Amino acid sequence: KWASGVFYRPDKLEGLGHYRSREAQRNISIQSRLKSTVQSHLEGVSSGLEQLRSAAGDVRSVRRDLCAVRWHLLGSAEGFQRLAPLRAVVTEHAQLAAVVRALPQLSSVHELLAHSLRLLHGQQLLEAHAGLMALERLRDDISSQLHGSSSLPRDQALGVVESFFGGLQELSEALAQQLWRVVGGGVRLVQEDPALFVSAVRIIEREESVDDALLLGPHAHRFPAPGRPKAWRQRFYRVIQETVAAAHFKAAHVELKGPGLGRHLATLQSDILAELRVVKDLMVQCCPPHYDILSVCTRMYHRGLSDHLQDILSRDLDKQEIFMLLSWVLHVYQSPEMMGHPDLLPEVDVSTLAPLVSPEVVEQMERKYVGKVKVSDVTEWMRRTLEVEFKEWFREEEPEMDHLGFFQSALPIIVMQMLDENIRVASLVTASLQQKVYAMAMDELEAFLIRSGVSLGCPPPLPEAGLPGQDGKGWRNPVPPISGGWGPICMGLEPPPDTLWVLGMFQPLYVQLPSRKWLSGAQLVNSMCEVIDKYMRDFSHVRNPVFTFLLAESEHLVMTHYVRALMEKKMVCRSAEERSQLATRLLQDAAQLRELFHNLGLAENEQTLEVIFALQELIRLQDPALLSLEVLGFMTKYPDISDEHVSILLDLRGDVSKEVRNVVLEMMAQNPQSLPENYQPIFSNILVPAPELPFCLRKSKCA
Known part of the structure; x- marks a missing residue:
């Protein structure tokens, strides 16, 4: 293909000799490289075979030497057995040497314990902890030396050591109690004496390092150290949480009623905000970064407050207390006056945490609030207002009239203002609560209108079969026994269009x-x-x-x-x-x-x-x-x-x-007819008597 492309014209044949010589040189170069490569491989194979032959000779020589050593050791076994007493003497010598070396320290154990306790009582925590660690290292060294080398059983040997160092555990517990007192008052100490709080944190970190070394170090499985792991960092967090709960979330039941609940919520707001400020500005600087102390404290306050509020909400609260709690939870807690305060942002962000009160509980409390408002405010208030109103209307003189001669009453304005006030107050919490109160208000307003009509002699609506309606039955009002001059009041209640009030005196005429x-x-x-x-x-x-x-x-x-x-x-x-x-x-x-x-x-x-x-x-x-x-x-x-x-x-x-x-x-x-748009029904609301059934006797034909 290449040649046909080059020599497709006769005049190109003149260069045929040139191409022939060039291709010949290229073939010679390729053959030379192939020969060189093959020669190099052959030389490498030859060198490798030579090395393998040398290695095989060395292996045979080592095998002969090992066999000689084996036979020599078998012949000397009895001599090694005679060295057993010497081995025991060496072990005893090592134990005695260890005892001699430890005697000065062992003799000062009780003195060191007493000195460490004095340091602890003087709140010299770091020095007291240094003495504690020195004594623990001495105890652990002696236990390590006895482990596997003592003629006593292992448990007995360790028991002897523990008995001798019995005061060490008491010192450790006393130090721990002092630490937890310091940690519990951490918010106050970082403002007054941060050095004491820092000392406590440093001691906790030292103990964590020892725990990690014993659990994860090269001697992790050597023998169990008494009282380890101490896990003082976890205890540090628990103490802070217990302190927060005891300080803020243990209020008595009596204190959380009425105004006491408002004062308690205000105290929580100010105290939690102030303490988180201290944590953010001061305590963070006293703790290692991996403590993440601000986030931990935020979660502690959030979780503790959530449990505390759940406990309060489970009690029998009145409507004002429910409103106060819902408003505080949904608006105050995350507002700039508390957890959204500029001094806490952006490090504190409670929106990433679970809701302070679950949506299900909020829904439940909203329904309870509506029920309380209905019973305590709306229903009873409307009943009393209606009683007062009708005492005014049924006086001997005519009702109050305006300048045009129309009867007037402040009752609609009073009722609507009261309902509007409850709806407006509910809107301050959530739109859903506002909607619930609105629905309740509409129901109560309808019931109020019916009670008003009944008080005036207008009976409540009753079902009348066969009238058209949404359910096929419909609702109509029976004839009310209206007498005197109070008919306009019944009519003025503005019933719905499908419930009309019929004048009672018409009935004898229609008969x-x-x-x-x-x-x-x-x-x-x-x-x-x-x-x-x-x-x-x-x-x-x-x-x-x-x-x-x-x-x-x-x-x-x-x-x-x-x-x-x-x-x-x-x-x-x-x-x-x-x-x-x-x-x-x-x-x-x-x-x-x-x-x-x-x-x-x-x-x-x-x-x-x-x-x-x-x-x-x-x-x-x-x-x-x-x-x-x-x-x-x-x-x-x-x-x-x-x-x-x-x-x-x-x-x-x-x-x-x-x-x-x-x-x-x-x-x-x-010729069926369809009802035109906006047609006012006439006959669809007029029932006809049921047809009389024909009279039949047995198999005779019906008349």
């Missing part, structure tokens, strides 16, 4: 509707108008838009109960004359009621009495064959009318055959 007595005159509607006018005059003391709302609701109720009375199958027209009389009565009643409400201030386009005018047209129609068209037009205006309502109206006419009825109902089924 007469429809009837032939009712057809004979206008006495019934006149009585209704008198009642409406009387109550509306009382309503005139109510401000707009509440007055307009009450007027519209009253008009709607009058219409609803009027139509409902027509649907109760109390009457069937017996002739065309009665149908005409019924239609005329409906027309006159509707016109009189419409005029009344118009004069009271309700515009005709805001009234619902128009449905009565439409019903009288259904009754007045002379040709039953045209009922299907009339009903279709009625359905267009009032799409919530059902076939049951239409059937009752057909029964009320008294002249509708089964064929015509079927045509009307079939027409309704073929």
Whole structure:
């Protein structure tokens, strides 16, 4: 491939000789290097074989010498056995020499112990500890010499040493007690006498070094040193923790009630902040860096305070105490007035630690707080306020009026201010607590409105089957026995739109509707108008838009109960004359009621009495064959009318055959109507009586 690329043209063949000589020289150079490499390897192999032959000869020579030595030692075994007494004499001599060397020190053991105790009582801690360590080294040296070389059993030999150095353990315990007193007062000492605290830390470090040497050094498993390991550094941390707990977290139960709890929390705030400042500024300089004393103390205070607060929260606290604790835990603790103080930052950061109080406990205390507020503040306070209010309202004179002649009461403002104050106070803790108090306040406000209505003679809401609602049952209010001039107060409570208050005096009038007595005159509607006018005059003391709302609701109720009375199958027209009389009565009643409400201030386009005018047209129609068209037009205006309502109206006419009825109902089924947006229901809130079941006997056909 290379040659074809070079000699692809004839004129390139002129250089063929040059390329041939160059390739020949390159082949000669390669062959020369190969020969040199092979020769070098051959010489190395030859030298290695020679060295192996020499080593084999040396091994054979050493083997012969070792065999000779072995036979020589076997022949001298008896001579070595005769040296056993000499070995015992040497061992005894070594022990006696050790005793002689240790005699000056052993004779001064008791004196050294007494001197170290005197130093300790004089708070010369380093000097006392130096004497202690010297005595411990002497004890350990003697124990080491006796270990494995004494003719006494090992335990017995060590027991003799321990007996002789019996006062050493007492000295060590006395020093430890002195150290823990110094460590316990460390926060005070680093300000007054830091040298004493530093001495204690240095002694602890020395003891840790000895522990490490005995446990991890080359003689770790030689023999157990009495009282080791002392683990004084761990004890150092425990003493600080116990001191913190005893100083701050052991308050008596009686001291943590009412104002005492506030004073206790304020004391904790100031004391912990002050002590952590001392730890950060002074104690850190008195301890080795690996002690990490600031972080350790921060965790100790945090953990101790958490346990202390858990204990307080487990008690029976009132609402003020719960509020105080939650506010302190959630806001004061990490604020710049305590753990977030500039003097502690950035070294102290409690946000990296576990919550001071778990979220579950906070949630539990929030619920308990809401319950306490409900019982002690809201419910009982509202009850007393309501009692006072109704004493004022039921006096002989009229209630207080403003300059426009409207009745007025400070009760709504007082109640709302009280609820708002509780919600505002809760917002100072957490948004969740504010939401819980808000929900409780709404529930209590609803209960307060119901209690107000009951006190005024307005019964609480009761369920009425069959009315539409979220659960299919609905809620309606029964007829309250209102008498006198207090109806406006019940109406002024502003019940929800789906609970309307019906005037009690209407009920005897509705019982007469429809009837032939009712057809004979206008006495019934006149009585209704008198009642409406009387109550509306009382309503005139109510401000707009509440007055307009009450007027519209009253008009709607009058219409609803009027139509409902027509649907109760109390009457069937017996002739065309009665149908005409019924239609005329409906027309006159509707016109009189419409005029009344118009004069009271309700515009005709805001009234619902128009449905009565439409019903009288259904009754007045002379040709039953045209009922299907009339009903279709009625359905267009009032799409919530059902076939049951239409059937009752057909029964009320008294002249509708089964064929015509079927045509009307079939027409309704073929033309279902949908409720337009913002349509005010008329017939969906009007129940019809259940149909009477046919009477049957055994296998006979039902009539």
